[in-house]
Amino acid sequence: MRFERITTNNIDFAVSIQEKLFPGESARTNYEESLEESSGFKYYLIYEGDDCVGIIGLYCWPEDPDSAWLGWFGIREGFRRRHLGSAALKRFEDMAKSEGYRFARLYTDALNNNAAITFYQAGGYVSETYLNLEDPACLQYKTLIFSKPLSDDPMIFWNNRNMHLTEQIEKQRKYLR
DSSP, X not given: OEEEEOOTTTHHXXXXXXXXXXXXXXXXXXXXXXXXXXXXXXXEEEEETTEEEEEEEEEOOTTOTTEEEEEEEEEOGGGTTSSHHHHHHHHHHHHHXXXXXXXXXXXXXXXSOHHHHHHHHHTTOEEXXXXXXXXXXXXHSOEEEEEEESSSSOOOOOTTOOOOHHHHHHHHHHHHO
């Protein structure tokens, strides 16, 4: 398995994969931001041999330099149930560890998302409901935050700190209008 960084040369292809994995959502703004090395965002196409099997991202919020966030992660339909998702998630965790992060985190929809929720729980992630009134999107979108320590450190939960969900939704709308 290899990760190929999203660049100006493959961004349209990456968006086409993302749109199939997450219909009605757009990662293009996130991918464009990641083209700047200083952005702190890294997105990748996931390959198994010559086949692009999915997408994955790693980013960090300056307010929490200990946490690597998993972004826009998905495995394409025809490649699921082959343990590629588990292998990609493990590789994400290894990358995060090697970059000095203490925790891996992600967020996902809390409703009608049992497969993803079960997948993350099986990978050792612990969930908490996200409710932060400074981030009004959490009232509209029921969201779970999953966290996992990347070392022997005790778990520090997210505890409803602002994770910028409203800002992310606005980024998606830029290309959905």
